[in-house]
Amino acid sequence: MEKDQLILGIETSCDETAAAVIKNGTEILSNAVASQIESHKRFGGVVPEIASRHHVEQMTIVLEEALTQAGITYEDIDAIAVTEGPGLVGALLIGVNAAKAIAFAHNIPLVGVHHIAGHIYANRLVTELKFPSLSLVVSGGHTELVLMEAHGEFTVIGETRDDAAGEAYDKVARTLNLPYPGGPHIDRLAHEGTPGLNLPRAWLEGTYDFSFSGLKSAVINTLHNAEQRGEKIEPAVLAASFQESVIDVLVTKTLRAAKAYHVRQVMLAGGVAANKGLRAALSGAFEEFTDVELVIPPLYLCTDNAAMIGAAGSMLFQKGKRSSLALNGNPGLDIEQSFN
Amino acid sequence: MKVLAIDTSNFALGIALAEKDNVIGEYITNLKKNHSLRVMPAIETLLRDCDTKPSDLEKIVVARGPGSYTGVRIGVTIAKTLAWTLKIPLTGISSLESLAANGRYFNGLVSPLFDARRGQIYTGLYEHKGNSLETVLEDTNILASDWAKRLKGYDRPVLFIGSDVALHNEALQGMLSDLAFFAPTALYNPRPGELALLGMDKPEEEIHHFVPNYVRMAEAEAKWLEQQGR
Numbered sequence A: 001m002e003k004d005q006l007i008l009g010i011e012t013s014c015d016e017t018a019a020a021v022i023k024n025g026t027e028i029l030s031n032a033v034a035s036q037i038e039s040h041k042r043f044g045g046v047v048p049e050i051a052s053r054h055h056v057e058q059m060t061i062v063l064e065e066a067l068t069q070a071g072i073t074y075e076d077i078d079a080i081a082v083t084e085g086p087g088l089v090g091a092l093l094i095g096v097n098a099a100k101a102i103a104f105a106h107n108i109p110l111v112g113v114h115h116i117a118g119h120i121y122a123n124r125l126v127t128e129l130k131f132p133s134l135s136l137v138v139s140g141g142h143t144e145l146v147l148m149e150a151h152g153e154f155t156v157i158g159e160t161r162d163d164a165a166g167e168a169y170d171k172v173a174r175t176l177n178l179p180y181p182g183g184p185h186i187d188r189l190a191h192e193g194t195p196g197l198n199l200p201r202a203w204l205e206g207t208y209d210f211s212f213s214g215l216k217s218a219v220i221n222t223l224h225n226a227e228q229r230g231e232k233i234e235p236a237v238l239a240a241s242f243q244e245s246v247i248d249v250l251v252t253k254t255l256r257a258a259k260a261y262h263v264r265q266v267m268l269a270g271g272v273a274a275n276k277g278l279r280a281a282l283s284g285a286f287e288e289f290t291d292v293e294l295v296i297p298p299l300y301l302c303t304d305n306a307a308m309i310g311a312a313g314s315m316l317f318q319k320g321k322r323s324s325l326a327l328n329g330n331p332g333l334d335i336e337q338s339f340n
Numbered sequence B: 001m002k003v004l005a006i007d008t009s010n011f012a013l014g015i016a017l018a019e020k021d022n023v024i025g026e027y028i029t030n031l032k033k034n035h036s037l038r039v040m041p042a043i044e045t046l047l048r049d050c051d052t053k054p055s056d057l058e059k060i061v062v063a064r065g066p067g068s069y070t071g072v073r074i075g076v077t078i079a080k081t082l083a084w085t086l087k088i089p090l091t092g093i094s095s096l097e098s099l100a101a102n103g104r105y106f107n108g109l110v111s112p113l114f115d116a117r118r119g120q121i122y123t124g125l126y127e128h129k130g131n132s133l134e135t136v137l138e139d140t141n142i143l144a145s146d147w148a149k150r151l152k153g154y155d156r157p158v159l160f161i162g163s164d165v166a167l168h169n170e171a172l173q174g175m176l177s178d179l180a181f182f183a184p185t186a187l188y189n190p191r192p193g194e195l196a197l198l199g200m201d202k203p204e205e206e207i208h209h210f211v212p213n214y215v216r217m218a219e220a221e222a223k224w225l226e227q228q229g230r
């Protein structure tokens, strides 16, 4: 029998300090996350300097929790996988340097992981990947469609030309005076209202690209104009209309790409994948499309975590990727180039 | 006791390996290059040259600030993680105290300093008494002109050390005139060997809760507190 492969994953690209142990790329032995959301709430968004300070406070605590929960020692670890980018540079540096210190101290191989590759591989903790596979990645910083023909081979076939979907959610939430982070509040409100407002959808025909800045401006203008006329728009109606517009574009484009590329699997990835409206709409759209498997990971694997970094790192390690002790945080890392 | 010392709190990158009162190896660069990229390779090279394995280390000493926020965090993160994962003690030393050690033979007070922008400096006041380096005034973040005024009250010679001293030369010399002394450039870089010796016998920190000494609050936090006060 072959020996199990154990990967220690580390993630600090934004406001979660996380460490996890993954077995054979598919099984979670531990998954520790220290969230900073409470600390950033008062600022209405993530403050990079504060995030970096919290990562230093939490890093070894979270690492110890992950190792203790998994019940393993350093001799058992085959590789350390760490998010090298993209993300907040000061935040990335904490995970990267902690990973390098452990790798050096115990002579363990090190593997740098692209954050979005991590979000995509969170799905492998649910079910095995089937190629060609299409991922809809939606988060605060990303909105893209990523096609994979094989493990580790990522092709971005569509991406946002301006705001990420999560960013648009946060801005609309701020306009409605909803607390940070706004996404879940819009999602909740949207379920309380019916989408009565006619808001624009940017189709960008002939491409799989997205654009949300026009929609965001339309929401702000609609509110503003109503105010000028002395009318009041129900926040729930606005939230429902906004959410319908975002989801309509996301789901339609995903479905179109899935057909065009004859994929066997469609996976949802990124923090916005926690959105109930999006999950429901995607499930509905793929219901009659039975030759494609739709994978939607559980909520705790959609938000930032280190289990997903361990899962992606496991695959990269297997494919021979090794990073040196000169590994650095790279806030602009490109997923298509991330293998080397 | 084999001690690894790490200082990335400012422009210079310093790594040292020391045992008892003997500095075995020291690596210093004063380059505009990325600390995050270079610290671990520097540690690896130094230990290899000194025939020392990570598991031979018995203590980690780190310069905990003040300095560049990002720089201090890189050193502290590596130091914390190494100490925790190797199960050895960790000691934090003021980055300014480490620099003050360069003024060992000066007969008077020593004021190491780093520029903190907008006329401000990070500094503290130290004095060498026999073999020990004593703190006269705690590390602080202050306008160079205000600091010069405070020092004038001591009516004693003061040695200023650090590569940013030239930026504040006027404010300091203007106030202290012939009581102000300026260290030669060869003493500008803090020596990690001094850092190792300073930390060798100092008490150990609680590793998980060890954090940099930023001296200053994060800007967003300071603003937020100010708004709460209104």
Ligand SMILES: [Zn+2]
Pocket (backbone or CB within 6 Å): A115, A119, A139, A270, A271, A303, A304
């Ligand atoms: Zn993410």
